[in-house]
Amino acid sequence: MPTSDIGLDKTLADLGVTQPEQVALRFAKIRVHFQEHFQTVHDESEWKSFRDRWLGRKSGVLTQITDNWLKPATPQLKRAVGASLNELRAHVESQIEARRAAIESGAEESALARERVDLSLPGFIRPTGSHHLIRQVFQEIEDIFFSIGFSVVEGPEIETPYYNFEALNIPEFHPVRDDMDTFYLELPTGAKTPLLLRTHTSPMQIRTMEKQKPPVRVIVPGKVYRRDNPDATHSFAFHQIEGLAVDSDITFCDFTGTIEYFVKEFFGPSVKTRFRPSYFPFTEPSVEFDVSCPFCGGTGTAAGGGTCSKCKGAAWIELFGAGMVDPAVYGFVNYDAKRVSGFAFGIGIDRLAMLKYGIDDIQVFFQNDVRFLRQFP
Amino acid sequence: MKVVYNWLKDFVDLTATPQDLASRLALSGTNIAGVENGPHGAVIDAEVSSNRPDCLGHYGVAREVGAIYKLPLRHVAPKPAESSAKASDAVKVEIQSSELCGRFTARVIRNVKIQPSPKWLKDRLEASGVASISNVVDISNYVMLELGHPLHTFDYDKVRDHKIIVRRAKPADAAGKAAPEKMRTLDGIERTFDSNICMISDGDGSRPIGIGGIMGGAETEISFSTKNVLIECAWFEPVAIRRAARFLKLHTEASTRFGRGADPEMAELASRRAAELILQLAGGELLSGVVDIYPGKRAPKKIRVTRAEILRVMGADVPDKQVEASLSALGFAPVRIDQNRGAEGSLLAAWECTQPSWRAEVEREIDLIEEIARIYGLDKFPPRLPAARQGAARLPHYEAETRLRERLIGLGYREILTIPHVAEERDALFRPNGVSPARLSNPLSEEANVLRSTGIVTIAGALEWNLNHGQRNVRLFEIGRHYRLNGSESIETRVLTIGATGEAREKGLYDAACDFSFADLKGDLDSLGELVGGFHWQQDGLSWLNPARAATIAVLENLNFPVGYAGQLARRVAEKLKLRQNVFLAELELDPVYAAMRTAKEARRYEPLPKFPSVERDFSLLLADGTKFSDVTKTIQSLGIQEISAVEATDLFRGKSVPAGKYSLLVRVTFQSREATLTEAQIGDYSGKIIYALEKNLGAQRRAS
Numbered sequence A: 001m002p003t004s005d006i007g008l009d010k011t012l013a014d015l016g017v018t019q020p021e022q023v024a025l026r027f028a029k030i031r032v033h034f035q036e037h038f039q040t041v042h043d044e045s046e047w048k049s050f051r052d053r054w055l056g057r058k059s060g061v062l063t064q065i066t067d068n069w070l071k072p073a074t075p076q077l078k079r080a081v082g083a084s085l086n087e088l089r090a091h092v093e094s095q096i097e098a099r100r101a102a103i104e105s106g107a108e109e110s111a112l113a114r115e116r117v118d119l120s121l122p123g124f125i126r127p128t129g130s131h132h133l134i135r136q137v138f139q140e141i142e143d144i145f146f147s148i149g150f151s152v153v154e155g156p157e158i159e160t161p162y163y164n165f166e167a168l169n170i171p172e173f174h175p176v177r178d179d180m181d182t183f184y185l186e187l188p189t190g191a192k193t194p195l196l197l198r199t200h201t202s203p204m205q206i207r208t209m210e211k212q213k214p215p216v217r218v219i220v221p222g223k224v225y226r227r228d229n230p231d232a233t234h235s236f237a238f239h240q241i242e243g244l245a246v247d248s249d250i251t252f253c254d255f256t257g258t259i260e261y262f263v264k265e266f267f268g269p270s271v272k273t274r275f276r277p278s279y280f281p282f283t284e285p286s287v288e289f290d291v292s293c294p295f296c297g298g299t300g301t302a303a304g305g306g307t308c309s310k311c312k313g314a315a316w317i318e319l320f321g322a323g324m325v326d327p328a329v330y331g332f333v334n335y336d337a338k339r340v341s342g343f344a345f346g347i348g349i350d351r352l353a354m355l356k357y358g359i360d361d362i363q364v365f366f367q368n369d370v371r372f373l374r375q376f377p
Numbered sequence B: 001m002k003v004v005y006n007w008l009k010d011f012v013d014l015t016a017t018p019q020d021l022a023s024r025l026a027l028s029g030t031n032i033a034g035v036e037n038g039p040h041g042a043v044i045d046a047e048v049s050s051n052r053p054d055c056l057g058h059y060g061v062a063r064e065v066g067a068i069y070k071l072p073l074r075h076v077a078p079k080p081a082e083s084s085a086k087a088s089d090a091v092k093v094e095i096q097s098s099e100l101c102g103r104f105t106a107r108v109i110r111n112v113k114i115q116p117s118p119k120w121l122k123d124r125l126e127a128s129g130v131a132s133i134s135n136v137v138d139i140s141n142y143v144m145l146e147l148g149h150p151l152h153t154f155d156y157d158k159v160r161d162h163k164i165i166v167r168r169a170k171p172a173d174a175a176g177k178a179a180p181e182k183m184r185t186l187d188g189i190e191r192t193f194d195s196n197i198c199m200i201s202d203g204d205g206s207r208p209i210g211i212g213g214i215m216g217g218a219e220t221e222i223s224f225s226t227k228n229v230l231i232e233c234a235w236f237e238p239v240a241i242r243r244a245a246r247f248l249k250l251h252t253e254a255s256t257r258f259g260r261g262a263d264p265e266m267a268e269l270a271s272r273r274a275a276e277l278i279l280q281l282a283g284g285e286l287l288s289g290v291v292d293i294y295p296g297k298r299a300p301k302k303i304r305v306t307r308a309e310i311l312r313v314m315g316a317d318v319p320d321k322q323v324e325a326s327l328s329a330l331g332f333a334p335v336r337i338d339q340n341r342g343a344e345g346s347l348l349a350a351w352e353c354t355q356p357s358w359r360a361e362v363e364r365e366i367d368l369i370e371e372i373a374r375i376y377g378l379d380k381f382p383p384r385l386p387a388a389r390q391g392a393a394r395l396p397h398y399e400a401e402t403r404l405r406e407r408l409i410g411l412g413y414r415e416i417l418t419i420p421h422v423a424e425e426r427d428a429l430f431r432p433n434g435v436s437p438a439r440l441s442n443p444l445s446e447e448a449n450v451l452r453s454t455g456i457v458t459i460a461g462a463l464e465w466n467l468n469h470g471q472r473n474v475r476l477f478e479i480g481r482h483y484r485l486n487g488s489e490s491i492e493t494r495v496l497t498i499g500a501t502g503e504a505r506e507k508g509l510y511d512a513a514c515d516f517s518f519a520d521l522k523g524d525l526d527s528l529g530e531l532v533g534g535f536h537w538q539q540d541g542l543s544w545l546n547p548a549r550a551a552t553i554a555v556l557e558n559l560n561f562p563v564g565y566a567g568q569l570a571r572r573v574a575e576k577l578k579l580r581q582n583v584f585l586a587e588l589e590l591d592p593v594y595a596a597m598r599t600a601k602e603a604r605r606y607e608p609l610p611k612f613p614s615v616e617r618d619f620s621l622l623l624a625d626g627t628k629f630s631d632v633t634k635t636i637q638s639l640g641i642q643e644i645s646a647v648e649a650t651d652l653f654r655g656k657s658v659p660a661g662k663y664s665l666l667v668r669v670t671f672q673s674r675e676a677t678l679t680e681a682q683i684g685d686y687s688g689k690i691i692y693a694l695e696k697n698l699g700a701q702r703r704a705s
């Protein structure tokens, strides 16, 4: 509807309006016109032209009313025109603002629907690597012992019989050597000493004590080798952490306390522990250390009834050997066995990792199949 | 050792259940593999440790049981009836090698009747896993299982001159005329001996009839026609027995017991017990007395144990009564010898003990403390955490190694661990010239007969495993060692090895696939190089790398001795290893890298951030093939323009509009002043100089970009 139809281009006098009642009628017509026009406004561009049409400063409807109706109005009509104009302005402004808000939120909604991410799709994944599980277990154990004052040292994997056996109180033909089938290196004739692949990390006990006076508190992570045919539980290379603590006042109680601390940190506080007397040539008293089976909670019975397959119903799992350092060993490193005492232990890492993570074949550690590696990032 | 539960009852009044017994034995030091209930009652499978030969017989186990349950042990005291004829008239024994044989006893029984054993004897042997043969042979096995002492029975009439000579085996003579001594053992095998082996011989000593302490000979074996029996019960030196058993690869029940150290005092008793059983089951007449040659008799050792030492080692006390009861039950006959004798729990308490003949390995105070503690119960010593007296240290390279590892994992590499044993021919593919590998003298197989002399050989194996198992995109690293020999010395070197193959980026929702290339390897290594202040690359051909994509890597400290190498595996080698896709490999020696990391870290200082904006200018150049990017950077840097803060290559291509023999390189130079914002005029001036120098020095042409 052009503005001429509602007489905005004429003065009230031209329109023959002389009475306030007639003023009210004119304004009512304008409102109807506004309402009709308002219905057609749906989007932002319609809204903008609609707003300019009504509120535009130069030729908007309200400006025209002011210029053509209000300003030239007779004094007797001026009041009525002014009041009606104010009412109309308030109505128009509030309606237009309301429509703006409505249009905006509508626009956002459709934009959202269009742009909303599908969270069931993956993100952009850059290839990431992983830590080897054995390395992770090493780290965990190192951290536990480091926190109670154990330093970390390393030693050679190729050793002499002296460090691997003799200085650990295992002379030649000792029956214990039969349990440690050993790899030897081929050496040129005239070599001073045979060389072998260490069968345990224990040689570093000797090397450490040779270099350092008590107090000694070290752990030795590393690879060790025994000439066993490989199967699901044997590998001719595997991993150990040796531990050694020697001081003027280390006792068996300190030993068991240290081991218990480690195991509760590693397996959790509910695990039970026990020490069984055993025999190793380089410790005395020697022990085997057991934990309550973490798979059946130390009951020997599997969750679904029947015998627990991990501990074979024994409720205990043998973890590793340890003991108080045999005084004979001190003789090899010039320690005074009457003044110092200490303990040593050797933890098999592969076995521990297999137990903790339910791995049934030691070979997977060395095959390095990425489908295995991926499981332990 | 199979411990037959009911057999123990011959010696102790045992009431505990087999299960309880097994667990108490386990907690006092006998490892238990299992308990089985068979037709002859419970049998406990005990893994007796090598220091406890006394527990390789039921009598010895019963002594342990007595100590654990505080039950008295019934002693074995056989009193067989003897005839008036003397054994010493019937048999002569001479020990010529008393260093190998410390005691030899002989008894003779005439007119025995060799026949099958009665059921009770067969049952006990069967429960112990021993086959029954005939009464006399079974008795010698039975007595060994009962008393833990091996013995041997000869057919008396087959022993020449009824004389036994114990001597070393006769060696081959140096001239090679005489062969080393040989004999056929009971198991029918002809064996050859060396002179450290103790032989039992007969007559004038020329004929061997048994290997001392290991196995008898076939010629004097008991048979069903045997009438008269000679019982040998001896004691042999443990180390010599272990050596001989290993030399002969012949490990028997007898060699196990003598090898661990049998009880020399038991020899006569076990012989008497065997005689008693033979009379009972095979009849006959036992000649009186025993021929007993005992050059190795030892006076029992005295060993002292004090409460002070128990406390020092164990950290908690054991009551006097417990100390004395345990030691007594185990046969150590403790006697209080300190001045405070009457006082229970005295700190001065000291006991003098006598080493029993069956516990030769118990010689020191610490040995007695172990005995006391294990019978008392290790759980009675309360655990506590010792106080630390000094700070703990990580490995010197811990931080450096951790940073390398974390960076590699961030770059997408998976850490692996490999076994260094490889096949010699594989190792040789990658072994640098002049390197001696560490070969094994006793490998398990030819596939694993040498220790890797580079990390490359095992990481290539890991790539191969993955490709063979359908895993085509693989990026691996290993922080390990390689092993070499220098003369007769071993050298272990810490190395980082990297191996990659397949796609660096797999096709995905947002990205196209992209093969791993030399640029990926170089970029990843340079990202590690950032930690050492930059790697220096040099073109170099290792024989097993593709010569067009091979390099050595050095660190600033020593540019002449590279710390490693990197490149693409040569086709020829890849085919040998059946690697059918491009493989990229690198290895760095870690100790110099760690050292360089420390140096770089120490030298690192903050550089204030620039206050003024930087300006970039791109130069599109045509360069002759063979002109390197480093020629471009050197030329630009030689201008000495302080405001140049970076020179980068941002695009490179050949072909299309680029003439043959040339390539197009887009170089971006960044200008940055610390003093002021650079003006257009300054930048123009610098750009002019750069273009002039590139044209003049490198023959570069500018391309309209």
Ligand SMILES: [Zn+2]
Residues within 6 Å of the ligand: A293, A294, A295, A296, A297, A298, A299, A300, A301, A308, A309, A310, A311, A312, A313, A315, A316
């Ligand atoms: Zn279990």
